[in-house]
Amino acid sequence: MINFLKQFYGVLALIAVILGFIVAVIFAGALIVGPDLGTDWAMAGGEIMSWGIAIAAVAVLAGLIIIYASGSHSLKMEKKPESEDSN
Numbered sequence: 001m002i003n004f005l006k007q008f009y010g011v012l013a014l015i016a017v018i019l020g021f022i023v024a025v026i027f028a029g030a031l032i033v034g035p036d037l038g039t040d041w042a043m044a045g046g047e048i049m050s051w052g053i054a055i056a057a058v059a060v061l062a063g064l065i066i067i068y069a070s071g072s073h074s075l076k077m078e079k080k081p082e083s084e085d086s087n
Contacts, residue, residue: 005066012059019052 026045030038 002066002069005062005069009059009062009066012055012062016052016056016059019048019055023049023052 023045026041026048030041030045032038033041
């Protein structure tokens with residue numbers, strides 16, 4: 001189950017990043033073509049980005065499930081055993 005969630009998370013995160021890149025290219029193109037056509041491009045980019053945000057939110061949820069199902073994550077504090085050298 002955790003392996004499936006890791007794959008699911010990875011795919012969704014990749015899709016969200018690719019959509020963000022596509023929107024950045026669309027916005028750059030909108031600046032170049034000018035106000036008439038650029039407005040339409042920017043509006044389309046905003047619509048695409050709203051889908052990207054929703055996909056990223058689902059990816060974050062999958063990531064949180066992975067973290068808490070596995071019981072270990074990078075922010076977990078673990079007490080290290082004391083060594084004999086420290087006084």
